[in-house]
Amino acid sequence: MNHFSPQSTLGAVLSVPQARALLQHGIPWLTDLQVAVEHPEFPIGGLLGITLGWDNPARAELLAELAELEDPTVLPVRRAARPLAAPTLEQQARARLSAPVSARCYEPVEVTVTIPGAGALLRDVEIAGSVTLTATLVDVDAADVESAGSGADTGDTTGGSRIRTSVRVFYRRGDELAARFLPEVSGHWRLRVDGIAAVAPLEAEVDVHPAGIGEHGPVRVVAGHFAHADGLPFTPLGTTAYAWIHQGADMRRRTLETLASSGFNKLRMCIFPKHYDYNHADPESVPFRSAGPGEREWDWDAFDADFFDRLEQCVRELGHLGIIADLILFHPYDRWGFAEMTPDVDDAYLRHVVRRLAAFPNVWWSMANEYELLTTKRLSDWDRLGRIVVEEDPVGHPIGVHNIFEPFDASADWVSHVSFQGGGYEMGRKVDELRNRFGKPVVIDEYGYEGNLEHEWGNLTAEEELRRFWEGIIRGAGMTHGETYFHEEGIWWAHGGVLRGESWKxxxxxxxxxxxxxxxxxxxxPPGLGTKTAVDGDDYMLTYFGGAQPYRSAVTVPQGRTAAIDVIDTWNMTIEQVATGASGSVEVALPSRPWMAVRVRCD
Known part of the structure; x- marks a missing residue:
């Protein structure tokens, strides 16, 4: 029996007389709100938080009373297990494997298994998942073993220390299965595919050369901070183009050209198409094959290979630019039925996506955009889905869950970092709160967009967009920019294309x-230097004054050290060195205008 929860919709609550009476007694004006009239799909927990306050005891009391009542909503349920057909032994016997003979560290190595005549059977995700690729690197130094990725299995064997990784295959198209793994150590790798009874062993060998110049490998959380596999620190400096992969080829090209000169190193983007204001166009293709003329008619057991080819190419192109594809796996802004898939389809979709893309070094997983608005899912669903991503991703890419109201419980062991919407004017304080609460890296993935839309969240000035970004960075968070200037050709936040604002520069x-x-x-x-100052070790300080405009500021050079001092105009993008060889307490003159910073660099 399903009871009301914070994820239950307002419409469902109002449809039950006893539940409606509880609301009308506790909040008699609630049903007169515009959101209650126009958006019955809104989650009741969020609505009560907005109207009463998140910490208001009345909210908790109402939710507790509602939890005693049955929610009439019919949640998606798993379909009955389908009879699975496997390739015949004759078909398996003719299987053949193809693989490259050479590769580089931090670049996906793809292996293809062709089973002639078996295409109609291979598309079952369960069949594909029973076939695995094992990649083994032998005779490597202990130092190389220590540098292996988080999914590697290391140990002493008769051939010496080995690094081994195993991945599951996915169905690509025709008679082909494919698997990808990401080598993070150079050397001679042996590949073996298991789960297919081929006459000849499905084996190959590949020589992996050192990483190319500028290739640093996947980003992970290391000692509480983001870092590439080779140890290079990573600070998320992102932007948002939710539906750029669903635009035409020309718009996608312009998006990549813009990103190439933007300075961003992460892009939030949806896999499913998005239906929302200023974004109502039909997509070219979606992850599932069509099963009829209706826009909600899909073959839930068949993935569209052309769509995934396009998605993979977009991820590759971002990688060439040094940009993380922060892939949003689910979202509520939908008219095609993807936000209401049954649990078995959710699971199969996730497994397929992660098997295809986990070997790309420039991937992050965002379980959802505004997860609370996916009202057909409960917290137990998110836990199940997050664990599937971990299970299918031997590389160990970061995983976050983006909210609309309150942060997702990032203390879950499968969540790598806090992905948060909010912060507003008090950005720095919110970052501190989230870090102290969860003890994990914080990324403010949405805090309002520079633009001129009618929505409150879409009309920040460039100065305010930049100030919030700086405030978060100074407090040690990653930040994600967005831009929402109306233009007939498209809005960056939705479509990509061209940046028209000023904060991105x-x-x-x-x-x-x-x-x-x-x-x-x-x-x-550390305490004593103030909340507007960031450091890099004990010999570097950067203080940001935001909208304040002091005419002077005092800085203290660490005892026994001398330093160069710079005055930085963060808006005009200028750096003026005002002192060298400075020591002790130093008074720094400032120009009495906002957006200034002072940098101290010890010799």
């Missing part, structure tokens, strides 16, 4: 300042 300037820090990472200053 200044964010690129900030990225330069981070890269110039001695270790390439800014952390919140």
């Amino acid at each position: 200044r964010i690129a300037f900030l990225r330069r300042l981070i890269q110039e820090a001695p270790r390439g990472r800014l952390l919140p200053a």
Whole structure:
């Protein structure tokens, strides 16, 4: 029996007389709100939080009373198990394998298994999942073993220390299965496919050469911070183009051209198409094959290979630009039925996506955009789905869950970092709160967009967009920019294309300042230096004044050290060195205008 929960919709609550009476007694004006009239699909927990306050005891009391009542909503349920057909032994006997003879570290290695005449059977995700690729690197130094990826299995064997990784295959098209693994150590790798009774062993060998210049490998959380596989620190400096992969080829090309000169290193993007204001166009294709003329008629057992080819190419192109594809796996802004899939389809979709893309080094997983608005899913569903991603991803890419109201419980062991919407004007304070609450890296993935839309969230000035970005960075968070200027050709936040604002240029300037820090990472200053200061070790300080406009500021050079001091105009993107060889307490003159910063670099 399904009872009311914070995820239950307002419409469902109002449809039950006893539940409706509880609301009318506790909040008699609630049903007069515009959102109650126009959006019965809104989750009741979020609505009560907005109207009463998240910490209001009345909210908790109402939710507890509602939890005693039955929710009439029919949630999606797993379909009956389908009879699975496997390739015949004759078909399996003719299977053949193809693989490259050479590759580089941090580049996906793809193996293809062709089973002639078996295409109609291979498309079952359960069949594909029973076939695995094992890649083994032998005779490597202990140092190389220690540098292996999080999914590698290391140990002593008769051939010496080995690094081994195993991945599951996916159905691609025709008679083909494919598997990809990401080598993170150079050397001679042996490949073996198991689960197919081929006459000849499905084996191959590939020589993996050292990583190319500028290739640093996947990003993971290491010692509470983001870092590439080779140890290079990573600070998320992202932007948002939710539906850019669902635009035409010309718009996708312009998006990549814009990103190439933007300075961003992460892009939030949806896999499913998005239906929302300013974004109502039909997509070229979607993850599932069509099963009829209706826009909600899909063959839930068949993935569209052309769609995934396009998605993979977009991820590759972002990788060439040094940009993380922060892939949003589910979202509520939908008219095609993807937000209401049955649990078995959710699971199969996730397994297929992760098997296809986990070997790409420039991938992050965002379980959802505004997860609370996916009202057909409960917290137990998110836990199940998150664990599937971990199970299918031997590389160990970061995983977050983006909210609309309150943060997802990032203390879950499968969640790598806090992905948060909010913060507003008090950005720095919110970052501190989230870090202290969860003890994990924080990324503010949505905090309002620079633009001129009628929505409150879409009309920040460039100065305010930049100020919030700086505030988060100074407090040690990653940040994600967005731009929502109306234009007939499209809005960056939805479609990509061309950036028309001003904050993105200044964010690129900030990225330069981070890269110039001695270790390439800014952390919140220890107590005593203030909340507007970030440090990189004990010999580098960066203080940001935001909208304040002091005419002077005092800085203290660490005892026994001398330093160069710079005054930085974060809006005009200028750096003026005002002192060298400075020591002790130093008074720094400032120009009495906002958006200034002071940098101290010890000799």
